[in-house]
Amino acid sequence: MTGPKRDIVLVGGGHAHVHVLTALAKDPAPGVRVTLVTRDAATPYSGMLPGVIAGLYTTAQAHIDLVRLASATGTRLVLGEAIGLDRAARAILLDGQPPVSYDIASIDVGIAPSLRPIAGAAEHAIAVKPIGSFLDKFDRLLERCRNPDGPRRIAVIGGGAGGVELLLSVQSRLPRELRAAGLDPVALSFALVTDGDILIGHNERVRATFRRILAKRGIALHEHRRVAAVTETAIALQDGSAVPADAVLVTTDAAAPHWFRGTGLALDPGGFLAVGPTLQVTNDPDVFAAGDCAGMIETPRPKAGVYAVRAGPPLAANLRRRVLGEAVRPWRPQRSHLALISTGERYAVASRGAFKMEGAWLWRLKDWIDRRWVGAYQR
Ligand SMILES: Cc1cc2nc3c(=O)[nH]c(=O)nc-3n(C[C@H](O)[C@H](O)[C@H](O)COP(=O)(O)OP(=O)(O)OC[C@H]3O[C@@H](n4cnc5c(N)ncnc54)[C@H](O)[C@@H]3O)c2cc1C
CATH class of the missing domain: 3.50.50.60 (FAD/NAD(P)-binding domain)
Incomplete structure (x- = not known):
């Protein structure tokens, strides 16, 4: 042979x-x-990650088992x-x-994660990117929050879709976790800090919708605020003010x-x-x-x-x-795409160009699309 x-x-x-x-x-x-x-033996699907954090999916549902996929496709696997x-x-x-x-x-x-551009972040903050290592870090944060003296003031730095979805998912999950641990969630507070508008790259109606949703959920939004440093108890801003925080998640830079x-x-x-x-x-x-x-x-x-x-x-x-020695062909990625941004509950906002729509049915559509995509590789 x-x-x-x-x-x-x-x-x-x-x-x-x-x-x-x-x-x-x-x-x-x-x-x-x-x-x-x-x-890693399993890889997470980013579209379902906020759903895992919100408790809407199990970790397994949002992961592709690469060992099984390699075996099913006759691929040699090197871990x-x-x-x-x-x-x-x-x-x-x-x-x-x-x-x-x-x-x-x-x-x-x-x-690769990159916390270095923010002073103190490497010591006091949690890098959300890359997503593969974030779920373990989030589980450790949940564990700390279940402690009566654990973190209660949670903040996210980064106002892109990832940051907004992540914070809404955390905000939906944590009160349930505290109640289940016999603790009162009343002391929980949530804040989002970003150096420009939230959701840059999306239209103004989408931004207005999320400002409304964040406000309704009691999340403090600090737009156009540059972060100077992260300390053990706060995010220090360049304008001299500070956002109190016991746990800071950073979704901005990645290297x-x-x-x-x-x-x-x-x-x-x-x-x-x-x-x-x-x-x-x-x-x-x-x-x-x-x-x-x-x-x-x-x-x-x-x-x-x-x-x-x-x-x-x-x-x-x-x-x-x-x-096979044939000529390769060029590919031109679409300039824009329909984004379905979830709110940490079974509700989503659709955004594309100047288009915006929201509703529970859009979450069901996103759920269907995401499950279908990930299901194709979950052998
Ligand atoms: C909270 C959050 C939510 C997000 N939500 C969305 C969303 O809804 N929609 C969206 O489009 N994007 C979303 N993103 C962005 C998305 O996560 C990334 O764009 C996406 O994961 C990139 O896919 P990738 O294939 O490039 O890499 P990855 O998904 O990061 O996969 C890389 C793989 O390579 C492996 N690997 C890494 N280094 C090595 C190495 N040295 N040797 C061998 N293997 C290695 C890893 O184990 C991993 O399996 C989100 C990001 C965050 C932080």
């Missing part, structure tokens, strides 16, 4: 790569072996953390394990994985892998990248799970073409 002729190695089991696994299994390239290198890429040797370097050789590599590893710098691969100004419309890194046609870890040079888009999801089909098709 002859061994595989060509190796496609997928690094990271992010939103784009789960699709690649299933697409390459459905339509296998002859003589090609597909390998997934992943640090390990990539720490580099040796382009001369065509090998992915792993932490404490032998390297994995590739003919074609694809990278979908998301982002590129630091190991990208040593690979010699082209990077964008943020240090993310610079890719062209074919999803190939601009200085290496045998290395592809997608999702948050990639910077699309010609068609820049926000770092959101929806773009990582959308990159899955064109990435799978181009990996297949490249490994």
